[in-house]
Amino acid sequence: MISRKTLMLSCALMALGGGAAQAQTVIEELVVTAEKREQSLQDVPVAVSAFTDERREMVGINSVQDLTNFTPGLAYSTNNDRINMRGIGRFTNNRSSEGGVAMYNDGVYTSSVTAFARSTLFIDRTEALRGPQGTLYGRNSIGGALNIISKRPTDDFYAEVRAGMGNYDTWMTEAAISGPLVGNIRGRLAGSYNSQGEGYFTNLNPNGKSEGGRGDQWQVEGQLDGELGDGKLEWWLKVDSAEWHNLGRGPGGRTTITYGLRDVTSPLQAALTPNSAALGLPLGLPGNQCQFCFDTDDGNYISLENNGYAFNATLHLDSFDVKYIAGYTYYDYRLQTDLDATSRQAPFQLPVSTQPYYPRRNNQYQEEVWWFSNEINIASTYDSPLQWLIGAYQFREGSNYTLSDARHPDDARFENPTLFSLNPATQLIPAAPNPERRYAYGSSENRSESYAVFGQADWQFTDELKFTAGLRYTYDRKRSFESARLFCLYTATCPISRVTGRPVDVTAVAAPGTSTDPAVYLPAFTDPTTGLRHRGLKYDWSGITGTLGVDWQPDPDTLAYAKYTRGYKAGGFNSGTTTLTPNVTTQEETIDAYEVGLKKTFGGTFQANASAFLYDYQDIQVPITGRDPVTDLNVTRFFNMPKARIVGFELETIWQPIDNLQILANYSYLNAELKEACCFQDPEDPRGLQPGVVLAGNTAAALASPTAGLNQDLDGAKLPSSTPHRVTFNVNYTWEFDVGELSASLTHVWKDKTYYSIFNRYYNEGKAWHQTDARLLWNDIDDRYTLIAYVKNIFEQEGVAGADGSRINTGPNTGFINRTISYVPPRTYGVELQYRF
Structure with missing residues (x-):
């Protein structure tokens, strides 16, 4: 295994070598729109970090995980669809709280x-702007x-077809x-269909299907663009549609394995994978027969429908441009998961009741979302030391x-539950019907609005010195209408169900709820026809952001x-829970970021871009158990x-020491x-x-109690997904022949151990790992076809993309913490043919 010191030393030696090399080739200039110019x-x-379609093809960037490998400071977890940049991102998938x-x-x-x-057939360039863009x-x-940035319609006729196949019965x-x-109107139409017939994880149920990466996806996109008034007005329109029908492929799909001990007493606890003897019974598969195995009847079924449009229009006037940007998206994502984690379906009797128990359980998760936005930018174009850009923005979701x-x-039996009552004489009063046979339900209807005005000016003070100042005001407003319902069966909360065998509706006591939106519902209430408990949430936030900067460019090859x-x-709500929990609204997050950077090109053959930063990050939004400062109770x-x-x-380098040889090396420290950060309970x-735990903020009674939960001081704990060290190398070389050219590309990524929770314990830690990829590309002399x-x-390294713990709360293994690890895909290989007309 390559050590951290070896990798860092290699980066340094490469940087030293770049200045002395007598190269014969020049690094190609890359144009970006990072500052909307x-x-x-x-x-x-x-x-x-910017990647053209050619660079993506050469190094093999065709997934979000690949993008993180080549972008310092960027992290992504496929299982929960969360993306982080320099330790900042999101800690929840709740639609009432956005990512960072x-x-x-x-x-x-x-x-x-x-x-x-999406593939390079659709995308011309990808840009990752690191640090606050306030x-x-x-x-x-x-x-x-x-x-x-999508590929746009061309002036001349162009057509391309691609086909590929690989292991796991993959084709596209x-x-x-x-x-x-x-x-002067041009058009572009593109489509894609890809399928994976076998999953990375084996289902031991003979009637079940493998999962992990399995499923079918298609997308189609159409574009039009043109101009009016001899080019004074340019316009562009894109309409796209995509669908997924997957079994464990994409966000929410099967990527995890659980290690540890089984819960052998809790009747509602799913089994440890792949020991599918759940529900506290000593039945099922003996032993850990297969690491990447599971045994279920209900799979992780994923469906997605995504439709949208984008429209740009730019009016070129004598001294400035006016650009209008608009877009609309409809996004419907659904995920079914198997909650009992077994393939058992036949009812059986539990020791606590004479009534039968049906083991099959599943959950239906859904995000049906639509959003649209409008933006106007007015940017100067005249020849002057002072350049400016002002704009206004509107967003609604x-x-x-x-x-x-x-x-x-x-x-x-769940279709006709009874109401919870402390009076035995009234414990059999019928509750509202439950035709979907739910036992837990939590949902919310949400609306989010955002409005902003902004401006930025650049003053070229001298030929070498430029000053930048920018300011933005943002106002956000959110509302949420929640619904919840909760049942129990055979538990201590509803002992009557052990006799009657009928589920008990405990919503009134488990989810009382408090409304914060008096214009909707105050207080919370229960709908007698559905049994759903409802409440309204409402809040607004605002913030002033901006930037101050100075650039020094002593020569065309240097920028400091x-x-x-x-x-x-903006803050958010922890809405959509089954218990309508109190204190669900957060304040806004803010950050004061200081950064210095140096971009340098040596002789046109070696390029090094470095940046160092210090952030003061305040009021970080995290859903967690902790002490309420008002009630002094744990909630x-x-x-x-308060603060992080x-x-x-970060260092990104490109070295082209000789013709046709290119070496890329990236390093990031975080x-x-x-x-x-006090006081919180793990x-x-x-x-x-x-x-290593530091207890703090606990009452004398809690410390004296053998069972009370105790709070911890997390000062010094690492933020989730903030990898301390990461290194990426890519070496590619092209051989030229009379009939074409052959390129070979080799990539190696090393990622340091990473915590995936603010509680930096062994069960939330992903081990360090490395991965090696290789590609061969053949292009004919006329650039008509490419074979990859x-x-x-x-x-086949077991790269970790997430880790968390799960404590056993009953039985002889009480207190033991199982570990659930999310892995990147195993070894995959294939071929692809691209043909251009």
């Missing part, structure tokens, strides 16, 4: 990361911004056609979000910059952790620590018994 990457005073990394598709804000995994990309860009086909239509819709599909940036992210809620300090260094270690052969994860 077209500029050379080396002239932009922002830490930007803003994502844009052709300038239109999107809350979905799926578009970033002026030009203000909406929730407290950690950074990602932007993809894509096609695109582009060119002039009528007058609505969503139907169902976090929990857990059901007993085989148990008809220093800047201060203020970032802001689970959305907390604002983030320090980091130290993201919580400060003033649900997996409620008594704070793990090594690839292998990813050659040595």
Whole structure:
């Protein structure tokens, strides 16, 4: 295994070698739009990682995980669809709380990361702006911004078809056609279909199917563009649609394995994979027969429907441009999961009751979301030392979000439950019907609005010195209408069900709820026809953000910059829970970011971009169990952790020492620590018994009690997904022949151990890992076709993309903490043919 010191030393030696090399080739200039103007990457005073379609093909970036490998400071977890930049991101998938990394598709804000995994047939360039973008990309860009730029219609006729196949019964086909239509109007139409027939995880149920990466996905996209008034007005329109029908492929799909001990007494506890003897019974598969195995009847079924449009129009006037950007998206994501984690379906009798128990349970998760935005930018174009850009922005999102819709599909008794009562004489009063056979339900209807005005000015003070100042005001408003219902069966909460065998509706006592939206419902209430408990939430936030910076460019090959940036992210709600928990609203997050950077090109053959940063990150939004400062009681809620300090260094290099040889090397260091983080309770270690725990904020009674949960001081704990060290190498070389050229590309990624929870314990830690990929590309002399052969994860390393713990609360193994690890895909390989007309 390559050591950290070896990798860091290699980066340093490469940097030294680049200045002395007598190279014969020059690094190609890359144009980006990081500051909403077209500029050379080396002239932009922002830490930007940019990838053209050619670079993505050469190094093999065709997933979001691949993008993180080549972007310092960027992290992504496929299982829960969460993206982080320099330790800042999101700790929940709740639709009422956004992430900290803003994502844009052709300038239109999107809350979905799926578009970033599209192939190079669709995407011309991907840009990752690291650090707060509090002026030009203000909406929730407290950690950074990602932007993809689509391939546009061409002036001349162009067509391309692609086909590929690989292991795990994988195949794909894509096609695109582009060119002039009528007058000066051009068009482009592209489509893709890909399928994976076998999963990475084996289902031991003979009637079940494998999962992990399995499923079918298709997408189609159409574009039109043109101009009016001899080019004074340029316009562009894109309409796209995509669908997924997957079994464990994509966010929420099967990527995890659980290690540890079984819960042998809890009747409702799912079994440890792959020991499918759940429900406390000593039945099922003996032993850990297969690491990447499971045994279920209900799979992780994923479906997605995504439709949208984007529209840009630019009016070129004598001294400035006016650009209008608009977009709309409809996004419907559904996930079914097997909650009992077994393939058992036949009813049986539990020791606590003479009534039957039906083991089959599943959950229906859904995000049905629609959003639209409008933006106007006015940018100077005249020849002057002072250049400026001003704009206004509007965004609105609505969503139907169902976090929990857990059901007993085989148990008809849940259709006619009884009401909870402390009086035995009234314990058999019928509750509202429950035709879906739910036992837990939590959903919310949400609306989010955001409005902003912003401006930025650049003053070229001298030929070498430039000053930048920017300011943005943002106002956010949110509302949420929640619904919840909860049942119990055979538990201590409802002992009457052990006799009658009828589920008990405990919603009134388990989910009392408190409304914060008096215009809707105050107080919370129960609908007698559905049994659903409802309440309304409402809040608004605002923030002033901006940037101050100075650039020094002593020569065309050198840029040094220093800047201060203020970032802001609106608060949110922990809505959609089954218990309508109190204290669900958070305040806004803010950040004061200081960064210095240096971009240098040596002789046109070696390029090094370095940045160092210090963040003061305040009021971090985290859902957790902790002490309520008002009631002095432990509650689970959305907390604002007071402060974190983030320090980091990033280096990106390109070296072309000789013709046709290119060496890429990236290194990132990140130290993201919580400060003033007290007092919180670890649900997996409620008594704070793990090594290194610092107890704080506990009453004398809690300390004296052998069972009370105890709070911890998390000062110094690492933020989740903040990998301390990461290194990426790529070496590619091209051989030229009379009939074409052959390129070979080899990539190696090393990632340091990483915590995935603010509780930095062994059960939340992912081990360090490395991965090696290889590609061969053949292009004919006329560039009519390309043949690609690839292998990813050659040595089948078990790369970790997430880790968390699960405490056993009953039986002889009480207190033991199982570990659930999310893995990147195993070894994959295949071939692809691209043909251009």
